[in-house]
Amino acid sequence: MTGPIAAYLDELHRVLAFDARLSRRVHDEIESHLFDTAEHVGEADAVRRFGHPAEIARAYAEAALPDRLRRSCVAAAMLGGTTLLLMRLRTVLLDIPGGSDALTWLDRGGLVAALLCIGAAWLFSLRQRIALVRKALHLAAGCLALSAGASLLRAFDGGSGDGAFALIAGTALVEAILVGGLMMQLARLDRYARRLAA
Amino acid sequence: MLKGHLDAVLLATIGDAALHGYAIIEAIRTRSGGHFDLPEGTIYPALHRLELAGLLASRWVQPEGGRKRRVYALTDKGRDGLVERRAGWRSFAGGIDMLLDARA
Numbered sequence: 001m002t003g004p005i006a007a008y009l010d011e012l013h014r015v016l017a018f019d020a021r022l023s024r025r026v027h028d029e030i031e032s033h034l035f036d037t038a039e040h041v042g043e044a045d046a047v048r049r050f051g052h053p054a055e056i057a058r059a060y061a062e063a064a065l066p067d068r069l070r071r072s073c074v075a076a077a078m079l080g081g082t083t084l085l086l087m088r089l090r091t092v093l094l095d096i097p098g099g100s101d102a103l104t105w106l107d108r109g110g111l112v113a114a115l116l117c118i119g120a121a122w123l124f125s126l127r128q129r130i131a132l133v134r135k136a137l138h139l140a141a142g143c144l145a146l147s148a149g150a151s152l153l154r155a156f157d158g159g160s161g162d163g164a165f166a167l168i169a170g171t172a173l174v175e176a177i178l179v180g181g182l183m184m185q186l187a188r189l190d191r192y193a194r195r196l197a198a
Numbered sequence: 199m200l201k202g203h204l205d206a207v208l209l210a211t212i213g214d215a216a217l218h219g220y221a222i223i224e225a226i227r228t229r230s231g232g233h234f235d236l237p238e239g240t241i242y243p244a245l246h247r248l249e250l251a252g253l254l255a256s257r258w259v260q261p262e263g264g265r266k267r268r269v270y271a272l273t274d275k276g277r278d279g280l281v282e283r284r285a286g287w288r289s290f291a292g293g294i295d296m297l298l299d300a301r302a
Binding site for chain 2: 026028029030032033035036037049050051052055056059060062063064066067
């Protein structure tokens with residue numbers, strides 16, 4: 001396909017690259033609109049009337065931002081909740097002794113700090129303070145990784161009982177997957193922020 | 199000025215129908231007597247935002263021999279949102295009318 005509409009859609013695809021799923025959706029919908037308009041005014045005018053691709057991409061980024069912020073916060077909250085649950089599960093099932101050593105402090109302190117960061121991110125998301133949400137969630141992810149790592153080391157050190165290794169490995173895998181999910185959400189949020197700043 | 203009321207305009211234009219973007223833009227132009235000839239590219243991101251907010255639902259339709267189009271319809275939340283926005287607008291417009299008509 002060649003012509004003004006094809007060139008326009010290519011450019012739109014390029015500037016919407018910050019969200020591949022959104023780009024696919026927008027492509028089909030706007031293609032249909034432009035050809036409808038072109039039947040009356042021709043392709044060149046149809047494209048001109050629609051607006052500059054960079055402005056359209058920015059408008060889409062702004063439109064999707066509240067949802068994107070909410071998703072990132074939900075992903076972080078799920079990770080925080082699951083880390084807490086798995087930490088408790090390991091402590092109970094593996095009969096890990098409590099204590100006041102550095103690992104225990106990191107384990108609990110990291111989780112509390114992460115949950116506070118997630119709460120702050122949620123509040124910032126309501127005001128659409130994207131930079132602060134990103135900072136708070138990155139900090140939360142770091143704290144959760146620290147907490148999960150300390151919790152796993154405690155489990156290896158002090159855990160006992162049948163299937164201890166399988167339980168530790170299984171819960172570590174779940175945490176790693178959730179951390180990966182959160183990092184993907186944050187990477188997408190970063191791309192949105194770059195588009196809005198462009 | 200219209201930008202601040204774009205959501206209400208879109209929800210009211212769709213109403214009880216299921217319309218695609220092009221038809222929505224045409225309907226706004228026609229029903230406003232040509233007063234509102236919106237930049238076409240601004241409508242689609244606004245529709246997307248309303249959909250993400252749960253006020254609209256969309257689906258693809260393709261009539262036989264026709265072009266595939268995404269059509270939008272109001273959700274229950276969207277209908278409630280429209281009622282709220284109508285009331286808000288009438289209150290606002292009533293206040294402005296009173297101010298403009300008032301004599302010093």
